Amino acid sequence: MTSTGAVLDDGVGLPGGGLRLAILGAGVMGETVLSGLVRAGWTPDRILATDRRPQRQLELTARYGITMCENGEAAAAVDTVVLVVKPQDMADLLAEIAPALRPGTLVVSLAAGVDTASIEAVLPAGTPVVRVMPNTPAQVDEGMAAISPGSASTDEHLDRVTEILSATGRVVTLPERYQDAVTAISGSGPAYLFFVVEAMIEAGVHLGLPRDTATELVVQTMLGSAKLLRETGEHPTVLRERVTSPGGTTAAAVRQLEDHKVRAAFLSAIEAARDRSRDLAEAARQPGTRP
Numbered sequence: 001m002t003s004t005g006a007v008l009d010d011g012v013g014l015p016g017g018g019l020r021l022a023i024l025g026a027g028v029m030g031e032t033v034l035s036g037l038v039r040a041g042w043t044p045d046r047i048l049a050t051d052r053r054p055q056r057q058l059e060l061t062a063r064y065g066i067t068m069c070e071n072g073e074a075a076a077a078v079d080t081v082v083l084v085v086k087p088q089d090m091a092d093l094l095a096e097i098a099p100a101l102r103p104g105t106l107v108v109s110l111a112a113g114v115d116t117a118s119i120e121a122v123l124p125a126g127t128p129v130v131r132v133m134p135n136t137p138a139q140v141d142e143g144m145a146a147i148s149p150g151s152a153s154t155d156e157h158l159d160r161v162t163e164i165l166s167a168t169g170r171v172v173t174l175p176e177r178y179q180d181a182v183t184a185i186s187g188s189g190p191a192y193l194f195f196v197v198e199a200m201i202e203a204g205v206h207l208g209l210p211r212d213t214a215t216e217l218v219v220q221t222m223l224g225s226a227k228l229l230r231e232t233g234e235h236p237t238v239l240r241e242r243v244t245s246p247g248g249t250t251a252a253a254v255r256q257l258e259d260h261k262v263r264a265a266f267l268s269a270i271e272a273a274r275d276r277s278r279d280l281a282e283a284a285r286q287p288g289t290r291p
């Protein structure tokens, strides 16, 4: 099932149906969600956030006008709690909020690897949980998020999470068994593409191009190629073949990529990310662990 940005019919004309939401762990991804909500029209009085670092708390209040508070206080005051700490910090956070949650509060986890069953096991019985794997292009409203229901979440909960994430990009609903693979593809994926961009810029500099020129050429080529894929709907192989003139420059380059086993390297890298996601599930069950 794919959804692309419908606003819930809330009857009061507010995004999110006038509900209140808390972001627990306002680091990179927490701020990505927070800034998306603000761009989507959520007013600061409907958003609470927490973070361990006092300097970070001051920064976010200054930037968004939101209230920063303690985890338990935030969890008790809202309808939707979004967990955005690292998997290794999850057990401690869950222990802190479990006594504070009101019945029916929706708990949304964005942590890699952490399964809904292990979250449900330490929260009050019947707490609805939704697992999400987002990515950082949400910062420019081009995110890709996959969401999966836990055992007590309903269609209304999935709709609520879909609406929140649709503010910053696309959302798909998938069975939870796919989440480790999703994490390896779209969660970590931006890093692989930035890695390719870095490598191409360095290659351009090696060939004698000024660095800013190489950067402009590579970034626009990445953007244009993504747009071509999306807008034509053509298979990437077809689009690659259109660039590859017989006996030409592209064929010479692709031959080198194959000789250096770049395709196999992507497969190994993505398998490693999937395996790490599985390992993090175990780390998340142990309080205070940092593998």
Ligand SMILES: NC(=O)C1=CN([C@@H]2O[C@H](COP(=O)(O)OP(=O)(O)OC[C@H]3O[C@@H](n4cnc5c(N)ncnc54)[C@H](OP(=O)(O)O)[C@@H]3O)[C@@H](O)[C@H]2O)C=CC1
Pocket (backbone or CB within 6 Å): 024, 025, 026, 027, 028, 029, 030, 050, 051, 052, 053, 056, 071, 084, 085, 086, 087, 089, 092, 093, 110, 111, 112, 133, 134, 135, 136, 187, 188
């Ligand atoms: N970054 C990404 O691209 C993506 C991240 N995610 C997931 O999002 C989660 C967060 O990742 P990311 O934002 O990159 O990490 P960050 O380290 O940037 O953010 C986590 C924040 O949570 C804070 N924190 C830790 N424990 C607590 C606590 N008990 N109470 C309040 N705040 C706390 C951390 O503080 P401190 O610095 O002191 O530890 C930090 O500021 C992870 O689980 C990750 O798997 C998912 C998809 C993509």
Ligand SMILES: O=C(O)[C@@H]1CCC=N1
Pocket (backbone or CB within 6 Å): 112, 183, 187, 188
């Ligand atoms: O690297 C990580 O563990 C997180 C999850 C997906 C992207 N960043």
